[in-house]
Amino acid sequence: MAVIVKPRTGSWRLLVALLLVPASIWAQAPLAHGTRSVVVLDAAHGGDDSGGQLGRGLPGSSAGESPVATVAEKSVTLTLSVRLRSLLAARGFAVVTTRESNVNLDADARAQVANHALALACLSLHATESGTGVHVFVSSLAPKDTRSGGRFLAWKTAQAGYVTQSLKLASVLNSAFEQSVAGGSAGSGSNAGVEAAAIPVSLGRTSLPGVDSMACPAVSVEVAPVRGADRQVVTDVTDTQYQTRIVEALAAALMEWRTEADTEAASHPKSSGGPQP
Amino acid sequence: MIPRYQKIVFIGLLVVSIVMAVVLVRLRERAHDQLLKGEDLAPTSAPAVAPAEAATLLVANDMDGTLVEVKTSLPLPKDAGARARALLEKLFEIYAAAGAMHPVAGVARPVQQVFLLTVPEGAATNKNGSSTAAGMLAVVNLSGEFADGHPAGIAAESLTVESICATLHANLPQIAQVRFLVNGEVRKTLAGHADLTRTYLTSEIPSTAVTGTQPAGEARGVVQP
Numbered sequence: 353m354a355v356i357v358k359p360r361t362g363s364w365r366l367l368v369a370l371l372l373v374p375a376s377i378w379a380q381a382p383l384a385h386g387t388r389s390v391v392v393l394d395a396a397h398g399g400d401d402s403g404g405q406l407g408r409g410l411p412g413s414s415a416g417e418s419p420v421a422t423v424a425e426k427s428v429t430l431t432l433s434v435r436l437r438s439l440l441a442a443r444g445f446a447v448v449t450t451r452e453s454n455v456n457l458d459a460d461a462r463a464q465v466a467n468h469a470l471a472l473a474c475l476s477l478h479a480t481e482s483g484t485g486v487h488v489f490v491s492s493l494a495p496k497d498t499r500s501g502g503r504f505l506a507w508k509t510a511q512a513g514y515v516t517q518s519l520k521l522a523s524v525l526n527s528a529f530e531q532s533v534a535g536g537s538a539g540s541g542s543n544a545g546v547e548a549a550a551i552p553v554s555l556g557r558t559s560l561p562g563v564d565s566m567a568c569p570a571v572s573v574e575v576a577p578v579r580g581a582d583r584q585v586v587t588d589v590t591d592t593q594y595q596t597r598i599v600e601a602l603a604a605a606l607m608e609w610r611t612e613a614d615t616e617a618a619s620h621p622k623s624s625g626g627p628q629p
Numbered sequence: 630m631i632p633r634y635q636k637i638v639f640i641g642l643l644v645v646s647i648v649m650a651v652v653l654v655r656l657r658e659r660a661h662d663q664l665l666k667g668e669d670l671a672p673t674s675a676p677a678v679a680p681a682e683a684a685t686l687l688v689a690n691d692m693d694g695t696l697v698e699v700k701t702s703l704p705l706p707k708d709a710g711a712r713a714r715a716l717l718e719k720l721f722e723i724y725a726a727a728g729a730m731h732p733v734a735g736v737a738r739p740v741q742q743v744f745l746l747t748v749p750e751g752a753a754t755n756k757n758g759s760s761t762a763a764g765m766l767a768v769v770n771l772s773g774e775f776a777d778g779h780p781a782g783i784a785a786e787s788l789t790v791e792s793i794c795a796t797l798h799a800n801l802p803q804i805a806q807v808r809f810l811v812n813g814e815v816r817k818t819l820a821g822h823a824d825l826t827r828t829y830l831t832s833e834i835p836s837t838a839v840t841g842t843q844p845a846g847e848a849r850g851v852v853q854p
Contacts, residue, residue, distance in 0.1 A: 403821055404781025425781065425821075478822070480782025482731075483691040487784045492833065554694040558787045559824045561817075574783045583692065 390446045391606055392466040392474040392568065395433035397426035399456030406481050406589050423590055426454065428479040432575065432595060436477075439603040445610070460507075463565035467510070473521055473609055474570035475602065476563055479589050485552030486598065487574040488525050490518045491564050492557040510567045517569040521609055522555055525571065528605030529553045532597060551578060551597065569609075573602065679704040686720050687795035689731035689788035696788070696795055697730075699723070713743040713767060713797055713804075720796055721775070724789075731788055734778035741813070743797075744768040748806060764805025766828070767797055773812040779820040786823030791834050798831035805831055 397403035403425025430451070437447045448469040450462045466474045480487075496512035505513060529551055563570050575598055578587040587594045682705045687696040703719055705712045717740045725735025750763035779789065794807045809825040810816070816825050 397821070401821065478783055480785060482780045482782045482785035483694065487694065489783055554784070556694060556784065556787065558783055559827055560783065560822065561824055572783055579692070
């Protein structure tokens with residue numbers, strides 16, 4: 353038996369608002385958990401774990417170099433994360449970050465954040481004083497077909513089911529860095545000519561506890577200074593224009609990755625996650 | 630006429646003198662024996678110097694992220710563990726030299742010990758769950774000073790670990806697995822990044838890479854736009 357209650361005007365507004373709230377949640381749900389637009393950014397280190405000290409030069413570097421004020425790796429990674437988050441949000445991504453401030457966070461907690469997000473891509477951001485350019489790393493775990501492995505993934509090797517996609521994501525990142533150079537995303541100012549030079553990108557495989565536990569296409573992006581032929585630092589990691597070029601290239605790569613994922617989803621409606629190999 | 634008490638004193642002194650003489654002779658003989666023993670312990674010939682042998686070092690290059698094969702010659706002990714330690718110390722000498730392509734601060738004794746253990750086939754599994762082949766497990770005990778002074782970074786730390794594993798395998802092919810300790814204890818990472826809790830399989834270490842020729846994920850190689 354239905355009971356009809358004639359609401360007053362204020363109650364009508366309340367009723368309409370209550371009806372709209374679930375509708376808005378339903379509408380946003382695919383964006384937050386639909387696996388197509390969520391990107392997880394993990395700013396490495398934080399809190400008591402400062403990571404490396406950047407800007408101090410290296411043993412074996414020329415003695416003539418003037419000492420430079422050092423900055424902790426955790427600060428650089430957080431800066432990169434914040435800047436990349438803004439760019440991605442402006443491009444329609446839902447961005448989940450593992451940390452927004454200088455807090456302690458272990459590898460398992462980072463992987464938990466990533467795995468709850470059901471993300472299209474997970475980027476672990478690092479910075480170093482060694483080497484040159486940008487180092488992109490994918491887990492060294494052997495690829496494993498999760499479709500035949502049952503419903504559960506081992507925590508420490510969860511990334512094995514996504515290694516093939518992670519390798520493809522690394523390849524997309526590499527292409528984006530190449531195109532950012534060719535596209536003339538050069539900086540301005542006194543070192544504009546230097547900024548226009550190529551950023552070397554190296555691709556590698558390694559074992560990182562946090563990334564190995566992520567159940568999403570995941571790569572570690574390590575930003576190093578740009579060095580000249582004589583191995584002297586040309587552009588430091590803390591250079592704002594250098595960081596801008598990097599986050600712009602990463603944002604472009606993730607847009608390309610999303611396009612590929614959408615294309616893949618259109619051709620294989622039942623598949624999930626990033627583009628299939 | 631000599632009184633009786635004087636005769637007794639004289640005989641007593643004579644007996645004491647004879648006993649003292651015997652004791653002195655025995656002490657002298659004992660001291661002589663000890664001296665001879667000491668001479669036996671002293672080195673009588675110069676220690677044999679191991680002949681220089683050819684060795685292959687896999688030296689890391691930070692600029693392109695590769696391991697470069699370097700042939701060298703150095704005296705190597707017969708014992709496999711000591712041999713492995715000598716090889717790694719030579720490798721770290723290169724890293725500590727001025728202008729090194731993979732600079733790591735030099736310390737007095739970067740490798741404290743290298744233990745070699747026999748691992749039967751299938752006794753262990755790697756991270757991917759498959760059984761490992763038979764061979765030797767090398768446990769490299771690094772010094773805390775070396776680990777603390779190592780440059781932080783995924784690439785730098787991974788290259789050091791890979792160059793250690795590759796150098797050991799190149800000269801002692803029976804080494805199939807490598808584990809790391811720092812000051813005799815398990816440590817999570819080398820300098821904040823490279824995982825030191827896992828067992829590294831020498832078969833998984835990428836071989837010497839050539840710039841720009843490896844596809845993504847096969848081996849680390851630089852890509853120059």
